[in-house]
Amino acid sequence: MSSVSHEPSLPFSGARQTFGFNDGAALAGTLLPWACLLAAMVLWAISLPEISVDEIGGLGLITALPWTMALSVGLIAGGFVIALGEKPTRRLTPLALILMLVVLLHGTPALVYDNLRYPWAWKHLGVIEYIQRTGSIDPWSRYLAAYHNWPGFFLVFAGLGKLFGLDPIAMSQIGRFFPLGLNLLYALVLPYIFRCLSTDLRLVWTATAIFVVGNWVGQDYFSPQGTAFLLLLIVLALCLGPLAAIPPRPSPHAPALYFDIWRLRLWATRRMPVLPRALSPAMKATAIGVVLSLIVAIVASHQLTPILLIAMLSGLFLLGRLAIGFALFAIAAEVLWLVFVADPFMGQMLSMLVAEFGAVGEDTFGAVIDWNSVSESQRLVSLAGRAIVATIGLAAIAGCVIRFHRGYRDGIAAMLALAPLPLAIATSYGGEVLFRVYFFALPFLSFFAAALVFPAPKSRLQPFKALALALLLMGGSAAFILANNGKDAQYRFSDSEVAAARWLYETSEPNTLLIEGASTYPRQLQNYENMIYVPLPEELPAIAAALSSDPAGLLGDWLHNHDGPAYAIFTRSQNAYFEAMNPLPDSDLSDVVEALLASPDVEIAFVGPDAIVFQPSTERAAPPR
Structure with a gap:
């Protein structure tokens, strides 16, 4: 050779x-x-x-x-x-x-x-919004900590957003x-x-x-x-x-x-x-x-x-x-x-x-x-x-x-x-x-x-x-x-779903409980650190029987028993996830929503053509602690 x-x-x-x-x-x-x-x-x-x-x-x-x-x-x-x-x-x-x-x-x-x-693209906007809002990163964050420990991408776009006056929704259109x-x-x-x-x-x-x-x-x-x-x-x-x-x-x-x-x-x-x-x-x-x-x-x-x-x-x-x-x-x-x-x-x-x-x-x-x-x-x-x-x-x-x-x-x-x-x-x-x-x-x-x-x-x-x-x-x-x-x-979102998520996160306070029909919606787009997240698919199969037989009772108890603000969000894209992935064989997410609509324990906090947000009803007092 x-x-x-x-x-x-x-x-x-x-x-x-x-x-x-x-x-x-x-x-x-x-x-x-x-x-x-x-x-x-x-x-x-x-x-x-x-x-x-x-x-x-x-x-x-x-x-x-x-x-x-x-x-x-x-x-x-x-x-x-x-x-x-x-x-x-x-x-x-x-x-x-x-x-x-x-x-x-x-x-x-x-x-x-x-x-x-993609729902995970929206949480990237949430990290950018956090940096714009606080002027810093949080390496010890309870949520999305990896992004704060490798923040190069987010720092660049947070700076660009500040420079051109772009909020998360405006930046999402570029994304x-x-x-x-x-x-x-x-x-x-x-x-x-x-x-x-x-x-x-x-x-x-x-x-x-x-x-x-x-x-x-x-x-x-x-x-x-x-x-x-x-x-x-x-x-x-x-x-x-x-x-x-x-x-x-x-x-x-x-x-x-x-x-x-x-x-x-x-x-x-x-x-x-x-x-x-x-x-x-x-x-x-x-x-x-x-x-x-x-x-x-x-x-x-x-x-x-x-x-x-x-x-x-x-x-x-x-x-x-x-x-x-x-x-x-x-x-x-x-x-x-x-x-x-x-x-x-x-x-x-x-x-x-x-x-x-x-x-x-x-x-x-x-x-x-x-x-x-x-x-x-x-x-x-x-x-x-x-x-x-x-x-x-x-x-x-x-x-x-x-x-x-x-x-x-x-x-x-x-x-x-x-x-x-x-x-x-x-x-x-x-x-x-x-x-x-x-x-x-x-x-x-x-x-x-x-x-x-x-x-x-x-x-x-x-x-x-x-x-x-x-x-x-x-x-x-x-x-x-x-x-x-x-x-x-599951992964595309209508204006109604974005509006519901934006209202929810804008009005959130620290220690807010958020029950999610699934994670497939414009999730964590801002103020994400305020929430305690409970996606229903991640609670299965432990709650499958109760969610199928008495969804209003189960979720109503969760909402009322939380010591702080509490919401449950359901969207068209979440329902599409249930239809495609079948995590709850005996019922569908639409059945859960219908049961909540008929329940006196919860009330509507926000509603749109493709999304609805529930909160605890004021007519039901929370049990003593």
Whole structure:
């Protein structure tokens, strides 16, 4: 192994590529993708006014989409496949189609829903409101303590809100478009990362498109997670590009082990693109400063992403493509943050984290749906997500094998894809760690999946592969809408639900008891520290019999027996949760509400078309204490 071949190309530059088109076909290949893009944009615009959120049922948004939306997706997929044959080194047509696919998948719900999706996005607004209201963070907070111990994201948006005079409701309207904005930025950064791994732009664009349809897990909402992931991608782009290095040849007098390691590093990066030209000292210093600043921002904003960042930077060092200083800086920043900033949280959680380490079990799989209890529609929603994961995962394995057979070692891409796996044994992360592992690995799984279509720069896009890729993008988009938007009956909120939550939290006082039909409503959007939360699903099955037989008596007693203000809130989205997840088989949340309406023990404190808030009736005296 005396020499290693590299493909002589820099990111987004290279020799002219042709793929067997004659002049007429080449002209058609140039114009048709743009025609498909324009037609897709028109059909999407026509589709938006036809979408009625009232038609969203157990399968979520997909049930409300008109047929023109499917045709728009088909045009994007067809145009994309055609564009891959039009000398993609010279044109950005595939990227334009990818961006339109992002707009269709993420812009549609942002535009047709009146308010911010996801109840957990609203509690992020609550932390921002707390910082704006108090001018400080509370690392010892009884609720949402993790956010106060990693407050980077919240401090930035609290400052922006103060600067522009935005309250939580106004900021929620901006947050609606966060998935769209983040995914557009993902789609702009990822091609550069992929271009540092392969010279074939067809593979680069295909991998980016697969990432778009594969990113269904919903970690890209108004959150520290989605933002930290973007910062992580930028760090990788800089470290794989301008700051990357080739493993230096050991000194002739070095031990034999050094030469073995050097040869192994070269073998693991065989046939990777040639590195870009060395930066000027000023540009290199700027790039290093940006990377170090982003590392600090990631460490200050999220608990899990820094662990992955350290693993990836360490992997790049071990493969000889990056100086060790970046990994050491990330390790130092993380340790210092945990010891000196997040010590209130770590002091309380360290014993649990140690107990969880290495214990892969029920807690790890806690967020995976229980098919035995949910509705049939939610089983289909879950199946769509699993189908995406399985399809991309199997395609990635096959693509990796084919690339290896073709002489590509892709050690860096493989390391980056495998780096998130240890997270599954390090912590259950509230039962969501499997989703996070998939999310973190997805860019590099997409790279290998795209290699199944384009294993090498000289490989032709054969008709059956073109058809398979188009079907993957169309079927993947449909599965994405099912998996990502399949719970929107629970996760989208009407103006009435927002108004009820806003009234409730605005009028709350410290030590207020809040009984919740479920946690699926605009929860904790402000003054969240005033509440004592009692979500009914978390009290099951202990109260199942009483809640089914005498809900008014049970909840009436809770409201009256509390020493302080007490409320119970029920919303349309909470009822959708009960219908989909079936936590109370013998009755429904609507039965609970009807019983409360007929009870003299409670009275209505607030009512709207989609929400109602009860409080103890003044006609019933609380029992003596």
